[in-house]
Amino acid sequence: MKSDRKPGGSGRWLRVATIGVLxxxxxxLLFILLYAFDTDKTQSWPIQGLTLDWFGAAFDNxxxxxxxxxxxxxxxxxxxxxxxxxxxASFAVxxxxxxxxxxxxxxxxxxxxxxxxxxGMALNATINASGIGFTTLTIIIGHATFCxxxxxxxxxxxxxxxxxxxxxxxxxxxxxxxxxxxxITFPVIRTALIAGGLLAFALSFDEVIVTTFTAGTQKTxxxxxxEQIQRAHQLPVVNVVAVxxxxxxxxxxxxxxxxxxxxxxxxxx
Amino acid sequence: MTTNASSLPPDGLRRRLLAALYRRVPAxxxxxxxxxxxxxxxxxxxxxxxxxxxxxxxLNPVTSAVVHDFSLNxxxxxxxxxxxRTIVLRTVTIALxxxxxxxxxxxxxxxxxxxxAAPRTRSLLFMAVLLPLWSNYLVRVFAWKxxxxxxxxxxxxxxxxxxxxxxxxxxxxxxxxxxxWLPYMILPIYAGFERIPGSLLEASADLGGKAATxxxxxVLPLVLPAVAAGSIFTFSLTLGDYITPALVSKNQFLGSxxxxxxxxxxxxxxxxxxxxVPIGIMAIYLLIARRLGAFNAL
Numbered sequence: 424m425k426s427d428r429k430p431g432g433s434g435r436w437l438r439v440a441t442i443g444v445l446x447x448x449x450x451x452l453l454f455i456l457l458y459a460f461d462t463d464k465t466q467s468w469p470i471q472g473l474t475l476d477w478f479g480a481a482f483d484n485x486x487x488x489x490x491x492x493x494x495x496x497x498x499x500x501x502x503x504x505x506x507x508x509x510x511x512a513s514f515a516v517x518x519x520x521x522x523x524x525x526x527x528x529x530x531x532x533x534x535x536x537x538x539x540x541x542x543g544m545a546l547n548a549t550i551n552a553s554g555i556g557f558t559t560l561t562i563i564i565g566h567a568t569f570c571x572x573x574x575x576x577x578x579x580x581x582x583x584x585x586x587x588x589x590x591x592x593x594x595x596x597x598x599x600x601x602x603x604x605x606x607i608t609f610p611v612i613r614t615a616l617i618a619g620g621l622l623a624f625a626l627s628f629d630e631v632i633v634t635t636f637t638a639g640t641q642k643t644x645x646x647x648x649x650e651q652i653q654r655a656h657q658l659p660v661v662n663v664v665a666v667x668x669x670x671x672x673x674x675x676x677x678x679x680x681x682x683x684x685x686x687x688x689x690x691x692x
Numbered sequence: 693m694t695t696n697a698s699s700l701p702p703d704g705l706r707r708r709l710l711a712a713l714y715r716r717v718p719a720x721x722x723x724x725x726x727x728x729x730x731x732x733x734x735x736x737x738x739x740x741x742x743x744x745x746x747x748x749x750x751l752n753p754v755t756s757a758v759v760h761d762f763s764l765n766x767x768x769x770x771x772x773x774x775x776x777r778t779i780v781l782r783t784v785t786i787a788l789x790x791x792x793x794x795x796x797x798x799x800x801x802x803x804x805x806x807x808x809a810a811p812r813t814r815s816l817l818f819m820a821v822l823l824p825l826w827s828n829y830l831v832r833v834f835a836w837k838x839x840x841x842x843x844x845x846x847x848x849x850x851x852x853x854x855x856x857x858x859x860x861x862x863x864x865x866x867x868x869x870x871x872x873w874l875p876y877m878i879l880p881i882y883a884g885f886e887r888i889p890g891s892l893l894e895a896s897a898d899l900g901g902k903a904a905t906x907x908x909x910x911v912l913p914l915v916l917p918a919v920a921a922g923s924i925f926t927f928s929l930t931l932g933d934y935i936t937p938a939l940v941s942k943n944q945f946l947g948s949x950x951x952x953x954x955x956x957x958x959x960x961x962x963x964x965x966x967x968x969v970p971i972g973i974m975a976i977y978l979l980i981a982r983r984l985g986a987f988n989a990l
Contacts, residue, residue, distance in 0.1 A: 445820060538932020
């Protein structure tokens with residue numbers, strides 16, 4: 424692997440390009456951090472002075488807290504639904520051959536492959552027509568629709584790499600189906616479930632477009648941020664929330680890294 | 693012994709039920725498939741079918757109520773209005789520009805990660821590329837809104853040398869989209885580079901290929917499927933987005949037209965017709981990507 428280390432200048436050139444791309448990825452985030460401390464509300468250059476006031480303002484903001492609670496509820500609900508439905512589908516596709524088997528994975532990936540606005544509009548029209556009203560549940564339903572595929576992908580990749588003979592051995596030794604699932608199959612797919620669940624939660628927590636169409640007047644954290652950016656009344660508070668969210672996103676990255684020997688694919692997409 | 697015996701009957705029943713189920717493949721399949729497929733059939737495909745159907749409906753010009761009759765009026769409007777053509781062309785052009793930009797940016801860092809960096813550096817770089825994917829989409833757009841704003845940091849820095857930033861235009865849309873989707877391009881290309889066996893490169897060198905020749909004739913053809921896979925993300929995510937253009941540009945995007953017709957104008961049939969445009973473009977794009985082997989590289 425290391426044998427193709429290029430001699431001379433091209434190696435240095437590669438390193439410079441790598442550092443450049445990393446800078447491109449991270450410098451914008453530094454500006455978020457910088458302007459979270461700016462005394463001036465208009466966010467012009469250069470910044471006017473440093474203050475910690477916005478952190479207090481963000482913490483005391485009831486709308487922010489409500490949006491955060493709603494986002495967490497929705498994320499947990501959508502993740503739970505996706506874990507159950509995605510796992511069931513992956514077992515069906517992996518264990519059995521049946522008519523339309525090839526279409527299942529295609530179907531599940533549709534909500535991610537199609538533009539979010541299409542999924543959003545479709546769900547919006549259905550919710551309107553059914554008259555059930557826009558509640559937390561409708562947001563959860565919308566999110567679960569595109570979260571199922573990430574659980575499905577993670578679990579089925581694990582199943583494909585696992586030999587069925589260990590389950591057969593368990594059955595031969597007298598365990599019934601449920602015992603085999605509990606003591607053999609579940610431990611095998613557990614880390615895939617964690618990875619898929621983490622990813623599903625992150626997707627849900629971050630989603631804007633489908634949420635716009637399924638939330639009615641409710642505000643998740645992304646919808647709150649969108650509204651604040653457009654109104655531009657209290658931008659520094661948005662900066663503080665943004666800094667908080669950036670810090671939060673390091674948690675799943677570290678967890679994913681610890682699971683990395685088991686996780687699959689490019690972020691499951 | 694007695695305690696064991698008392699726990700036997702229910703256990704025995706459970707066992708018999710499970711054993712009976714184990715022999716009945718269709719029943720197992722039904723239990724596994726009914727919830728996810730039922731969910732998808734009802735919630736998603738049903739909604740989608742209604743939406744696609746409504747593309748052929750139209751608004752009563754007087755009452756603005758939706759008329760549930762078959763008509764091709766929307767398609768005629770879509771094609772005949774020049775502004776629609778401009779918007780479609782702008783969206784596709786920027787989506788292609790973003791895809792090419794991300795390819796150019798992703799290649800060196802992906803190559804460095806996969807083939808040059810030591811294992812420790814590699815896993816650090818991997819995390820560094822992954823982190824932006826997990827952090828909030830709107831937060832990352834907001835960062836650029838601050839940077840690109842009139843009189844913002846970019847204007848301030850460029851002002852020192854007498855230049856001006858792109859502020860809010862198609863150029864800013866292009867920059868921000870390239871920024872947003874870059875990790876989606878880096879990760880598949882990195883995986884593609886990593887899959888190339890070192891022996892192939894050695895063989896090329898042994899046969900007298902210089903580094904540049906090996907790269908062009910051996911490495912490049914082998915990572916092409918991975919590049920095509922990454923380009924599906926960069927292209928389709930740009931195509932369907934309307935929030936970034938709304939925040940960092942004054943120009944309309946495909947998604948903005950759909951959104952405005954669905955919301956403000958309340959013309960759902962026309963919005964549905966317009967939604968067929970990105971779906972059609974993506975279908976063509978996916979067919980081409982499949983030709984290049986993208987689906988084997990995902």
